[in-house]
Each structure stands twice: as structure tokens, then as C-alpha cells.
Amino acid sequence: MAGTREPIWARPERGARGPQPEHSRASIAAAAVVLADSGGLGAVTMRSVASALGTSAGSLYRYLGSREDLLDLMVDAAIGELPRGDPPAGDWLEDFIAVARELLVLYQRHPWLPETIRPGTSFGPRTMDFFERCLVVLKPVPDSTTRKLEAIGMTVGVVAQFAASTGAPVPPEMLFVAVTPEAHPTLHAALLVTSPPPPEPDLFGKTLRILLTGLLRQVS
Amino acid sequence: MAGTREPIWARPERGARGPQPEHSRASIAAAAVVLADSGGLGAVTMRSVASALGTSAGSLYRYLGSREDLLDLMVDAAIGELPRGDPPAGDWLEDFIAVARELLVLYQRHPWLPETIRPGTSFGPRTMDFFERCLVVLKPVPDSTTRKLEAIGMTVGVVAQFAASTGAPVPPEMLFVAVTPEAHPTLHAALLVTSPPPPEPDLFGKTLRILLTGLLRQVS
DNA sequence: TTAAACTGCAAACACCGTTCGCTATTTATT
């Protein structure tokens, strides 16, 4: 039981005594986000973040309990970039899909974000703002909040899926080295097609429309 | 361009000369899977895998070019545990959902699997067997193979989403420390509900049915 | 028979997250 620690959001940003800190959680998170944007999550080390701030790795532990805390800060800072205002109140479905599109471009701008949202992530206030905004958009839906949260979770998962497949496409000859015509005739034939049919123009919107109209809007 | 390396599946398992190797890719992968099952992916280190095999970390590099190769082997070994026979040919939708259920229990048995399938994963022959099997099940569907692969990819993503949400539930007071009644009234109200409505009994099947009937089966 | 290719291994390297001891600084208490 000693392995777990209080999430960073439950700890005060600084104590009541001692000299004024030279940095802040926000500035540390911002520096880490910049590093991750340009070099991936692997470029975010205690030492790299510290040196970007002009300090040392050990000093960061005056602000963070662990590297996981840093990841939590990064996630919340990135999600906090999402626009805050309510979308024009039209159809709740289109409004919600618009929110999902905002999240998709955020995931594409910060490719490290989906993988940084891990089991064990402690979500911060900006992330809660996002969930609250989703619920506000879904207010016209007569379903229970539990159902809505299920739908929101599924939507976030689908967005991550699309962000992963649209970013940095892998050359097929790298992905399919293990395909043999004998064992995988259907798959092999599909790879030989010279002019594959164009992908669905708006597969993203189509998928979410299908999913959300099925999961919600039971007007019971 | 020197940073990339040929995927492990394109390299011969062993050379033509020299003494017979004491281990194999299969035995190494099996040892790593056992470690990951009991201690998570973090328990899989070159040294731990090596000592489980009675050898040293450096020796593993006679079989693997990097730790990423080891992860590729693990992924293929785990997916290779899926049953190989065709399901009874009934409705393609129910047959495919049955395959998805098999994948779900595999993900639950190997919680490290979804996170180990990362961008950059090189899929091996057993994984190709799985994709081939999916395409065989979807043979009755009149859509193009491109559409089917889109649907398969989306299905795999949804399965991972469900596997993540069903394993090791996090206590809500850990997840929602950042919720304030003022900034998040809807969310806050939802957390106060004493008896939340029971979750959809088969949300998994329902979601996939919705998704697949929407994405496929256009009998055009 | 000789040379090339390969295996196994121990040691080392650079880097990682994290801890510790120290000095200096600020605040709360007396």
C-alpha cells in the first residue's frame, strides 16, 4: 500500500514557507510539451526538461513526486489547449462530432498524447473541463449520464485510433513482411491490387455518427 | 536513414555456420510473455528475460537486434494463442463478433498486449494469420477488402478500449480529485448519484454490432 | 586444412529515474 501516492492535483503547488520557487508546474509542463512535440515522449527525461528550464534533474523533485506526475501535468496542459466555448447549439450529434474533431487535431498536433494517457493517469482540472463540456453538449440527449460517459469514453478511444492511423503512415512492405501467398491468400491478394478503392472520404465522421446514434438517443 | 532496421521477420533466425544456438526466438518470446503476464511489461528487461533463460543480457543480442524486436516477438506469440479454426459459418456478423470476443479475452489474459502493439510494431506471421482469419469470416460481405480492413482495424481498437476499461478499475476518488462543483456541475452531479443505472449488460457486443452494421454490409 | 562465420559471455558505456546531504532563504511562532 506504500507504492501508491496521492495524485499531484491533491497536493499543494508549494508550501507556506521557504523561498519563492523559480519555476511552476505550468512552466515545467510547458517545457516538457515542447520537448515531446519535437522529439517524442522519449525526449522527455528529467534531465532534458530540467536543462530546458535551466535547472537540474534533482531540483524537479521539488515540484514533482515522480516522472508520472510530469506526464499527468503534460496531459492536462495539452488537453487544456482545446477551445473552451460552447459550440453553436445546433444538433447535439454534429456538435459532439465537432468536439471530437477538435480532439483529433489536438492528438495530431501532440502525437505523444494518446500514449501518455495511460492506465493510472490522474486527470487534472483542464481535462475535467473537457468532460464537462462534452456533457453539456450532450445535454439534449435523454439518456442517463452513465450512458453518456460510456459514449464519451468510446468516442475518445475512436479518436485515438484515428489519430494513430493518420499519423506517420508506415510503408506497407514494412508491415507485411510476414505475409505469404500460401498462408494468407486473401490478405496477399488485397496487397496486389494496383488501384485500391479510395478510402471513405470522411470515415471519421461516419464512424462516430454510426456509433453515437446507436449508443445514445434512445428516447425511451 | 540509418536509424531504421529491417524487421526481425525479414532476418534469418540463425546463420549457416557456428555452433547450434542454445535458445530460439520462440523460447525467448515465451519467457518474456511469462514475465509480462505476472509482472507487467516493466518486468520484461533484457536481464530478466536472459536470467529466466539462464543466460546473460548481452547474449540475447545474438537473437534480437533490440528490445523492440523482443516486443515484436511477444506480440506475435500472444496473438498466436488465438484459436485457428474457422468459426461455424453462420451469420458473418455474429461470427466476426465471436472472433472479437476471443481477442478480448486474449487482451484480458495478457494486459500488456495492447500497449505493446505500438506505432512501429512489425507484425509477424501469427498476426497475419489472425488478419487472414478475419477476412475469411468477412468473405460473405460484398464490400471491398479496403473497407473490410478499415472495419477490422476499428474493431481491434474498440476491443482494446474495452479491455482497458474492464481491467483493474481505478477508484473514482483517485480519478476525480480535480472535479469542482462550480466548474463541473454536470460531472459533479453525476458522481453524487447514489445508485447509478446498471451498465449495459452486453455493451461490447452492442457496440460492435452497431459499428459493423454501419461500416459494412452496404449491399450495393 | 584453413578461413570464415557464428555463439556465448563478462565487462563496460551512456543514460535513466530517483535519493541524499548540504547551504541558503523565507515564514510562522514565540
Added chain:
DNA sequence: AATAAATAGCGAACGGTGTTTGCAGTTTAA
């Protein structure tokens, strides 16, 4: 105003990580 407590910054260190390297022994091809 004086004192004690709590905090900030920092450099050095610790154990762990993935990976490289040099070397000795083994097997195969030429």
C-alpha cells in the same frame, strides 16, 4: 526582534536500463 521550522536549489551519487565490444571457443564452407 529572535528563533525554529519548512522549503528551494544543487551536485553527487545509487541502482537500474538498453546496448556495445572484445575475446575465446565452436561449427561449417571453401
